[in-house]
Amino acid sequence: MNVFLTGCSGYIGARVATALIAAGHEVTGLVRSDASERQARDGGVVPHRGDLGDLKSLQTGAEGADAVVHAALSLDDDHSDIDIAAVESMLGALAGSDRTLIYTSGCMVYGTTGDAVADEDFPLNAYVEVAWRPLLERRILAAAERRIRSVIVRPGFVYGRGGGFAGRLLDTVTREGVIRFRGDGSSRRSFVHVDDLADLYVLALEKASPGSAYNAAVLPAVTMRELYQAISLDRGRAEPEPPHTQPIVSTFKDAVLVDQQISGGRAESELGWRPSHRSVLERSRR
Numbered sequence: 001m002n003v004f005l006t007g008c009s010g011y012i013g014a015r016v017a018t019a020l021i022a023a024g025h026e027v028t029g030l031v032r033s034d035a036s037e038r039q040a041r042d043g044g045v046v047p048h049r050g051d052l053g054d055l056k057s058l059q060t061g062a063e064g065a066d067a068v069v070h071a072a073l074s075l076d077d078d079h080s081d082i083d084i085a086a087v088e089s090m091l092g093a094l095a096g097s098d099r100t101l102i103y104t105s106g107c108m109v110y111g112t113t114g115d116a117v118a119d120e121d122f123p124l125n126a127y128v129e130v131a132w133r134p135l136l137e138r139r140i141l142a143a144a145e146r147r148i149r150s151v152i153v154r155p156g157f158v159y160g161r162g163g164g165f166a167g168r169l170l171d172t173v174t175r176e177g178v179i180r181f182r183g184d185g186s187s188r189r190s191f192v193h194v195d196d197l198a199d200l201y202v203l204a205l206e207k208a209s210p211g212s213a214y215n216a217a218v219l220p221a222v223t224m225r226e227l228y229q230a231i232s233l234d235r236g237r238a239e240p241e242p243p244h245t246q247p248i249v250s251t252f253k254d255a256v257l258v259d260q261q262i263s264g265g266r267a268e269s270e271l272g273w274r275p276s277h278r279s280v281l282e283r284s285r286r
Contacts, residue, residue: 002026003205004065006052006086007072008045009036011163012104012155012194016071017045019198020205030061030072052082055089062093067100067149067205080132087136091143091150100149102204103140107156107190107217107262109133117261120154120213127258137213144211151208155197156190156217156262159280164194166231166280173236180241185225190217190262193277203271217262218275230281 003020007013008029017027021044029045030052031037037047050057052074062068068090074082087103094101110118111125124134143150159166173179200216208214228238267273 001066001205002028002064004028004030004048004061004068005045006030006058006068006070007104008043009039010072012158012197013069013071014039014043015161015194015198016069016201017043019195019202020069021045023202023206025202025205028061028065030057052086055085058086058089059093062090062101065099067102068094069102069104069201069205071104071201073104084132084136087140091140091146091148094148095143095146098147098149100151100205100208101140101143102151102153102201102208103137105133105137105152105154105213106130107154107215107260108258109137109154110260110262112258113260113262115261117219117263118215119263120215120266141211141213149208149210151204151210152213153197153200153204154213154215154217154262156192156215156260156264158194158197159191160193160195160277165189165191166227169228169231170235173232173238177236179228179232179236179238181224181228181238182241185223185228185238185240187224187259188221188261189224189227189258190219190221190260191280192216192218192264193275193280196273196275196277199275200267200271200273203267203273207271212270214267214271214273215262215264216267216273217264218278219261219263221261222280226281 027045029040031047032051040047108130109126140150158164232238
C-alpha cells in the first residue's frame with residue numbers, strides 16, 4: 001500500500017515509517033521544512049510538503065494514498081483544535097473509499113486506573129491535557145459507517161532508542177546526577193518500546209477491522225521508583241522529590257500523578273502483535 005504518514009520525522013513516526021517500508025509498503029510523509037524533507041528522503045520516504053494546519057495539503061496527501069497514518073501532534077497552544085481539524089480534513093478525503101485511517105491517541109485518555117487493568121473497553125476519563133481526544137476518537141470510530149476503515153492506536157508511555165519518557169529521565173540523571181520522583185514512587189506506568197509500537201501500526205494497517213481500537217502497552221506496569229532506580233544505576237541517584245517543588249520531567253502537567261495499568265492483550269490476540277521488549281527496566285539504558 002501507499003501510506004500517507006503525518007509525523008514522519010518525529011520520534012514515533014520515524015519508526016513507523018521504517019517499519020512500514022520494511023513490510024513492503026510505500027510511505028509518503030508530511031514534511032514542513034527542508035531538514036524534514038532531507039530526513040524523509042534519507043529514510044526512503046517520499047516527502048509531501050505541508051503541515052497540520054494546511055488542510056489542503058492534508059486532503060491532497062490523503063486522497064493520493066491507500067491509507068493514512070496520523071502520528072503527528074502540533075506543539076502549538078491550540079494543538080487540540082489543529083488536531084481535530086486535521087483529522088476531519090483527512091476523514092473527508094477518505095469518505096466512501098473503504099480506505100484506512102489510523103489515529104494515534106494515547107493512554108492518558110484512561111486517566112488513573114489504579115489497581116484495575118484497562119483494556120480498550122475501559123471507561124475513558126481523560127486528563128485535561130488530552131480532554132479533546134475521547135470525542136475525536138468517537139468521531140473516528142464512527143467513520144466506519146462512512147466506509148472508512150478507521151482504527152485507533154493508544155500507546156502507553158513510549159521509550160527506546162534514547163527517546164521518550166525513559167530517555168528524558170536518562171538525560172536528566174546524566175546531566176544532573178539525580179532524578180526525583182513524587183511521593184513514595186508507587187504510582188505505575190504501562191510502557192511500550194517504540195519499535196514494538198511501530199510493529200503494531202503495520203499490523204493494524206494490514207489486519208484491523210473498521211472501527212477498532214488497540215492499546216499498545218506491555219504488562220506488568222512498572223512503578224516510578226523501579227524505573228527511576230533502574231535508570232539512575234551507575235549514573236547518579238533517585239530520590240523522593242521534596243514537597244512544593246515542580247517535577248523535573250513531565251510530558252503532561254498531570255503525568256506525574258497518573259497511576260495506570262494498561263493491557264495490550266487485544267492487539268496480541270486479534271492482530272498477532274508480539275512485543276519483543278517486555279520490560280522498560282531491562283531496556284531503560286537503550
